[in-house]
Amino acid sequence: MTEEKKFYPVAVDAPETDVTPLTLTMVGNLLAQSRESPRKRILQKLHKSHGAGVHRMFNAMQPGTYITPHRHLQPAKDETVLIVAGAMLVIQFSDDGTIVSHTLLQPGTENFGIDVAPHVYHTYIVLKADTLIFEVKDGPYESETDKDFPAWAPREGSEEAEPYLLEMIKDLAERANAAVEAAKAAEAAEEQAEPAE
Secondary structure (H helix, E strand, O other), X not given: OOOOOOOOOOEEOOOOOOOOOOOHHHHHHHHHXXXXXXXXXXXXXXXXXXXXXXXXXXXXXXXXXXXXXXXXXXOOOOEEEEEEEOOEEEEEEOOOOOEEXXXXXXXXXXXXXXXXXXXXXXXXXXXXXXXXXXXXXXXXXXXXXXXXXXXXXXXXXXXXXXXXXXXXXHHHHHHHHHHHHHHHHHHHHHHHHOOOO
16 A cells, blocks of 8 residues: 655645734644644745735744745845744855854844845744744745845755754854853953952
8 A cells, every 4th residue: 555645835825805814723723734844834825926016924934944045136025024933043144155143033022023135145043843924025926036045055855955954053053152151251351350349
């Protein structure tokens, strides 16, 4: 007996309604689908067509999902992300693939979203299960031009993708540890410099 291969969608189509409540049921179902998906993520589209001038969507993601570093340059498209639940890092890269910066996004904190210019290479690293973002990006969508992928980043689904993601996480952890050690050293030096009473 052969095992039937299950279909996992990349995205859920937008509801047909003109006024659509954004409900806990909608995002709960989406998060459940992201847990089952081999990609560990799935979109809920709110825009009705690829040709829409503005694309709005929820993206439900799980730790371990790999989003190939990319930018939205040709044609130029801004991207805005608000985090609704969970936690993730936004990584900015230089044109040669060096990590320039990273920003932790969590709901209810100082950094609850990000706005990315078209020329910036970036990716997202999901840190908590059931991370949910709301994303807005200029349309229309053309699969061939929506994302500009650099030569230095492995593509999603390739053998190199998972090792690359793990190496990026290791690099960021080492940077965080170095920052903690530098802060401790600065604090100790400050305490030593204080005059005795």
